[in-house]
Structure formats: C-alpha cells, structure tokens
Amino acid sequence: MQWLRRLFQRNRPQIPEVLWHDCVARMPFLRRLSDADLLRLKQLAETLLDTKGITAAGGLDLSDEIAVLVAAQAALPVLNLSLDLYRDMAGIIVYPSAFIVSHSEVDEDGVVHEWQEPLSGEAVNSGGAVVLSWEDAQYDLDDLGDLGQPGSGAACNVVIHEFSHKIDMLRGDANGYPPFLAKYHQGISAELWQQGFTRAYADFSARLDVLEQQLPPDFDPDDPACAAHYDALTAALPLDPYAAYHPAEFFAVASEAFFVRPAPMAAAYPEIYRLLSQYYRQDTLSAA
Numbered sequence: 001m002q003w004l005r006r007l008f009q010r011n012r013p014q015i016p017e018v019l020w021h022d023c024v025a026r027m028p029f030l031r032r033l034s035d036a037d038l039l040r041l042k043q044l045a046e047t048l049l050d051t052k053g054i055t056a057a058g059g060l061d062l063s064d065e066i067a068v069l070v071a072a073q074a075a076l077p078v079l080n081l082s083l084d085l086y087r088d089m090a091g092i093i094v095y096p097s098a099f100i101v102s103h104s105e106v107d108e109d110g111v112v113h114e115w116q117e118p119l120s121g122e123a124v125n126s127g128g129a130v131v132l133s134w135e136d137a138q139y140d141l142d143d144l145g146d147l148g149q150p151g152s153g154a155a156c157n158v159v160i161h162e163f164s165h166k167i168d169m170l171r172g173d174a175n176g177y178p179p180f181l182a183k184y185h186q187g188i189s190a191e192l193w194q195q196g197f198t199r200a201y202a203d204f205s206a207r208l209d210v211l212e213q214q215l216p217p218d219f220d221p222d223d224p225a226c227a228a229h230y231d232a233l234t235a236a237l238p239l240d241p242y243a244a245y246h247p248a249e250f251f252a253v254a255s256e257a258f259f260v261r262p263a264p265m266a267a268a269y270p271e272i273y274r275l276l277s278q279y280y281r282q283d284t285l286s287a288a
C-alpha cells in the first residue's frame with residue numbers, strides 16, 4: 001500500500017495516473033464518461049480516501065489498486081452531486097471475503113434467537129461505516145466481462161449497492177426514499193418518486209413470486225445445485241432477485257443496475273430509470 005501511505009502524507013493527495021488508468025480499465029461501466037467526468041471522479045475518489053479513509057480487516061492485504069477501485073465506485077453515484085451525501089459515514093472497511101455478522105432477536109414469547117450471517121457488504125446506520133468483502137467486489141467486476149456488448153439480465157455491484165444505502169440512510173432508516181437536495185432535485189416530485197418505486201417494487205416482487213412458484217417443494221437455497229437452479233430461473237429478470245426483499249433493497253439493487261448495466265432495467269422499468277437518472281444526474285444509457 002505504498003501510494004496510499006504517501007497519499008496521507010501529502011497536502012494534496014493524488015492517485016498516480018498509471019494506477020488510475022489501470023483501475024478505470026477494470027470498470028467498463030465508466031466508458032461512457034467524458035475525460036472531464038473521469039477527472040472529477042478521480043478527484044472525488046482522492047477526497048473520499050483522504051477524508052474518510054479505507055481500512056483493511058480480517059487480514060486483507062490492502063493494495064493501492066483495491067483502495068482506488070473501491071473509492072472510484074463509491075464516488076460514481078455522487079459524481080454530479082456531492083460527497084456530502086456520505087457525511088454520515090465513519091469510514092470504509094474492507095475484508096478479504098464474506099464477513100460474519102451476528103444477529104440477535106427476541107421473539108413474541110421472549111425467547112432470544114441468535115444467528116450468524118455471512119455478508120458481502122453492509123452499510124451501518126447512524127454514522128457507521130461501509131463494510132465490504134473484496135472477494136465479492138472483485139467478483140462483480142470480473143463478472144462483467146466485456147461490457148462493450150450490452151449483455152442481458154442484471155449486473156451486481158456490491159460497492160455501489162452499499163453506498164446507495166448510505167445515501168438512503170441520510171433520512172434515517174433506509175427505505176428507498178433518499179434525501180432530495182435543494183440544489184439539484186427541485187425537478188423531482190416526491191409523490192412521483194414514491195408512486196413509481198412502489199409500483200415497480202410490487203411488479204418486480206410479483207414477477208419473482210411467479211418464478212419461485214416453479215421451485216420444487218424441497219428447494220434448499222444452501223445447496224449449490226439448488227442455488228444454480230435458482231440463478232438460472234431468475235437470470236432473465238431485469239434486477240437481481242434481492243431487490244424484492246425490501247423497498248430499500250430495491251433502491252440499492254436498482255442503483256447497481258443503473259450504473260453498471262442499465263439497459264435491462266430501463267427496458268422493464270423506464271420510470272425507475274428516469275427517476276434514478278434525475279436523482280443521480282447521470283444518463284447511464286448514453287454512449288461514451
């Protein structure tokens with residue numbers, strides 16, 4: 001992590017050009033950006049690393065490349081907005097692979113249930129950090145292949161997912177209704193936002209229900225063969241099935257799709273594409 005150490009010793013941190021170009025080449029969804037956009041993205045990534053910091057956990061060897069890839073993807077949603085949308089974030093923590101989070105819940109009979117869950121990413125509410133699994137973040141980039149060909153189905157991006165949750169959380173608990181900024185979002189109707197997202201969430205949930213009814217009664221999501229069957233069954237959906245879990249997840253998953261591979265989502269939910277385009281102030285369907 002040679003460069004990152006030097007970065008924090010300088011007054012004006014700068015990502016070296018060669019490193020930046022190598023990282024940009026790993027993110028084909030940035031090809032639509034102009035040179036001026038890319039320069040602004042680089043400056044935002046530098047400021048994010050400088051002000052928030054990125055910390056390795058769980059034995060990760062945090063390379064310069066990892067730091068820049070994470071920061072650049074984190075900066076993309078706020079490219080035409082403001083890093084202030086991340087003000088409620090303590091920092092960025094990166095684990096080498098899925099990390100275990102412990103949960104505890106008391107049921108209506110007063111019985112405490114405790115369980116552990118491996119996560120690929122988490123945005124911690126109320127001033128907490130964004131926590132990421134590098135293995136999963138790397139998988140999302142490798143899985144894109146050559147985006148010169150639009151591809152079909154949903155594309156995932158755990159970094160954009162968690163940072164869009166962070167934006168959403170500025171209003172409190174994430175609910176898919178991010179804060180509207182007076183400077184940028186005067187043209188968006190809160191009513192149209194809520195109607196549009198409510199309608200699309202209901203439609204997507206219904207589409208997924210129809211597919212899940214085709215699953216055998218003994219379906220076990222932890223069985224790799226069953227998981228592969230599920231992936232094949234849901235591959236043609238315009239969004240990752242996790243979008244149906246909660247309206248906040250719908251917003252985060254739709255944000256991933258919007259930035260990484262917008263065409264399938266824009267075709268299925270043009271209203272959501274339009275609202276996200278107005279919100280993020282980017283037209284991700286545009287050619288480079």
Ligand SMILES: [Zn+2]
Pocket residue numbers: 161165248249252
């Ligand atoms: Zn989520």
